[in-house]
Amino acid sequence: MVITDERVEVARLQKDIKDMLGLNTENLVFEYSSNNGTIKLDLITVNPRHNQSFLFHTAEGIDKIDALKKMHDYIKRKYKEENSYTIQWTTVDSNDLHTSYFRAKNMYSALDKLYYGRDMNTISVYVIQLNPIS
Numbered sequence: 804m805v806i807t808d809e810r811v812e813v814a815r816l817q818k819d820i821k822d823m824l825g826l827n828t829e830n831l832v833f834e835y836s837s838n839n840g841t842i843k844l845d846l847i848t849v850n851p852r853h854n855q856s857f858l859f860h861t862a863e864g865i866d867k868i869d870a871l872k873k874m875h876d877y878i879k880r881k882y883k884e885e886n887s888y889t890i891q892w893t894t895v896d897s898n899d900l901h902t903s904y905f906r907a908k909n910m911y912s913a914l915d916k917l918y919y920g921r922d923m924n925t926i927s928v929y930v931i932q933l934n935p936i937s
Contacts, residue, residue: 816871844870857917
């Protein structure tokens with residue numbers, strides 16, 4: 804039986820996820836929290852153009868490695884099956900119109916990803932559109 808160092812396995816899985824998404828390390832945040840005896844992983848992306856962060860997906864597992872494996876599996880198998888949405892929005896302190904893209908089960912889930920970790924009154928949504936299937 805081979806015993807692997809948990810930190811090494813976490814680092815390997817995080818790198819695999821980063822590579823699968825084609826993002827730089829500074830544009831991906833792995834946020835872990837404890838949730839009723841499980842580990843919740845919120846994967847957050849940072850858009851370098853407007854310097855805003857959004858929820859990519861949430862996975863739960865019995866530990867960090869399990870949560871990362873579930874995130875990896877989601878990206879590999881289920882991510883492309885979800886609907887693609889375009890959301891146009893501004894922040895309250897700026898008049899710049901931004902466009903962001905989300906994959907989600909429905910438009911409410913896409914909006915949850917947009918508003919993740921922020922007060923809903925800080926962003927105004929102008930358009931949410933379901934993108935055609937390609």
